Amino acid sequence: MDFQKIVDRWLYPKDFIPFLKKVYDGLVDYLGKEHERVIYEAILNTKFVFNKSVVDALTDEDMLEVNDMISYGDLQRSSGVYESLPSISFINGEYQIQQVKRIVVVKSFDQNHSSSVGTFIHELGHLIKGYYQEYELDGDILKKRSGFMVETYQLKEDKGEVKRTLIAKENTGLEEGFNSYFEEEFMKKYFDSHYEALGYGGIRISVAQMLDKLGMKEELIEADLEKDFSIFLRLMEDEELKDLSSIFDRIYECDLGLIKNMMNKEVYEQIVKQRNELIFKDYLALYNKMKEKRNRGL
Numbered sequence: 001m002d003f004q005k006i007v008d009r010w011l012y013p014k015d016f017i018p019f020l021k022k023v024y025d026g027l028v029d030y031l032g033k034e035h036e037r038v039i040y041e042a043i044l045n046t047k048f049v050f051n052k053s054v055v056d057a058l059t060d061e062d063m064l065e066v067n068d069m070i071s072y073g074d075l076q077r078s079s080g081v082y083e084s085l086p087s088i089s090f091i092n093g094e095y096q097i098q099q100v101k102r103i104v105v106v107k108s109f110d111q112n113h114s115s116s117v118g119t120f121i122h123e124l125g126h127l128i129k130g131y132y133q134e135y136e137l138d139g140d141i142l143k144k145r146s147g148f149m150v151e152t153y154q155l156k157e158d159k160g161e162v163k164r165t166l167i168a169k170e171n172t173g174l175e176e177g178f179n180s181y182f183e184e185e186f187m188k189k190y191f192d193s194h195y196e197a198l199g200y201g202g203i204r205i206s207v208a209q210m211l212d213k214l215g216m217k218e219e220l221i222e223a224d225l226e227k228d229f230s231i232f233l234r235l236m237e238d239e240e241l242k243d244l245s246s247i248f249d250r251i252y253e254c255d256l257g258l259i260k261n262m263m264n265k266e267v268y269e270q271i272v273k274q275r276n277e278l279i280f281k282d283y284l285a286l287y288n289k290m291k292e293k294r295n296r297g298l
């Protein structure tokens, strides 16, 4: 691990090295030595931007994209982001990925504040789970993956320029749950034993319950890292997996709604009620089925 090379490449301050080393050693320890190469390359090839708003940082890098599924307001509210952007060319009737630009932004960063370190760790989680085979091209369809999350884009060539249109986004809630769980566990282990991941409470609690109680924690974390869905299909039917993913998306929407409506007591309480129903009725019913199937399989 050549920390000097990373600092030189992106012009980070010298005092960033000890912090980065602590984070790196933690990642290798937590995610496993077999993933060290991906962790190193992901960190080496990604620019970290600190103390700048997400919108400003993405604009500066020419990476700002808003669409039906990712709104400007959500980006303005976010304390951090991981974003990657492929440059795609159209050569001899075929789309090709030339290179991928990656960035991690933390709006307000202080090495000594666990909440901002936690935001950095959360975005690093998205980066590392995305980095390996992040993009897959199939004709004019481009798939982008991070952990269990899949974004599908339609490509179109127009006067030498390749345009992408997001047509589907799947498993966002499920992946955000896994990533928020990772953030909290990682922070507790290496930085602050009292750390609590703020925001995304509903999906984090649901994933934590799954990982802590189902008795397949290591396997599920590894599957998330490998972008491998088959583990769920051992526990449930295809249709049930779709239900699970959709329930997580709705819990995630509630989590976002709570952040947005912090000041509006009436709406806030209504969302809490809605979220509790999703977690304690819909999700729990599916969880019990998974548990039953797992117990039978043992």
Ligand SMILES: [Zn+2]
Pocket (backbone or CB within 6 Å): 122, 126, 176, 179
């Ligand atoms: Zn996230």
